[in-house]
Amino acid sequence: MKLISYVHLGEARFGAAVEGGIVDLTGLGGVETLREAIAADMAEEIADYLEGRAAELSFSNVTFLPVIPDPAKVLCIGVNYAEHKAETGRPDVEHPTVFTRFADTLLGHRQPLVKPHFSNRFDLEGELAVIVGRGGRNIPEDRALEHVAGYACFNDGSVRDWQRHTGQFTPGKNFPASGGFGPWMLTADEVEDYRTLPITSRLNGKVMQEATLADLIFPLERLIAYCSTFTALAPGDVIATGTPGGVGDKRVPPVYMGPGDLAEVDLGPVGTLVNPVIGEDDL
Structure with missing residues (x-):
């Protein structure tokens, strides 16, 4: 469904x-x-x-609307594909990198992402979002997928200069109307093996990112187990699982989103999230 x-x-x-x-x-x-x-x-x-x-x-x-308009938690995973880790120059790590998004920064399918007035480095990040079904704490990896209600497309729109003001990602990940989440949730029973899912991001029809979920450094089972150890997961919570290589910020020359652009995150059978981009000054 x-x-x-x-x-x-x-x-x-x-x-x-x-x-x-x-x-x-x-x-x-x-x-x-x-x-x-x-x-x-x-x-x-x-x-x-x-x-x-x-x-x-x-x-x-x-x-x-965003698939879940009112999640209690939106947990985002950073640097979770080897190609993206390589392009950012980050070292190997033992544990997932986790940061948070505020639910009110997210928009639904077809709704316009807003490039902030204070930055020209607004970047596209296509991701798979996991929606928690059955909550809990200390969920074991071998039971983790039993806690998944479904999957959706996620665009973790990132304001790169603000993201890198310090070692904390939060400011660059939480500008108003900067992220997309949709168009719907494909229920988990419709996905036999999430690792076979393709993920492709496009900007104005040009492919920017392309991978499969098998390329995750930390697989979904590990992410769910890890996150449920430090916080109790609840039904409707969202885990955005990281973005592949090819982000605009690391291209030569860089490629960022701006007014008039069209951003797409395509996850094959899960769906395709489409968001136009406008400028904050156009509001």
Whole structure:
């Protein structure tokens, strides 16, 4: 299933993306948001409800929200592909690099990313996002995938100069409207082996990044186990798993996102996240 959060007629809702559009699920089982549906473990109930139902809404008649508009936590993993580690000159490390994003910096599919007024180094980072299904602490690696509700595309838009003001990434990763998350969550049962998933990022149709999830330095099982050791994961939490090599900041000459550009993160069967780019001065 492809589960989606969106706004229709001024009201935030959630539903399933099906052939030709959306089936609204708001209120089913008494839940009002996708995060609540994940927490209530409603996958089977939703699947039964969708059986034989046709789309009720066109995609063109809704505003896409981030897949999970209200996660308690968005944990991001840095330098998690060997090619990206090499292009940044970073050393081998024993543990994942983890930083946080604020949920209110994220936008849904088709919504415009905003290049900050204070920087011309706004960079595209395509990633796979893992959405936590069953929460917990100290999750063992061999049970970690049992805690995954699904997967989505993520653009960890990075303001490089602000990211490198100090050794902490937080400022460069949390400008308003700087990240994309969507268009939907593909439920985990639809992905037999996440390592076979392709990941491709494009800027104005040009391929910038290309890899597979098998190229992760720290695989999903390790990331879930590690993160759940220092914090209790909750249903609807998000782990963005890192970006491949090819980031614009390390190209010669550098390639950054700016007003009029179109950024895409393509994860094959998971979906393709598309965001235009505007300038902060255009708001």
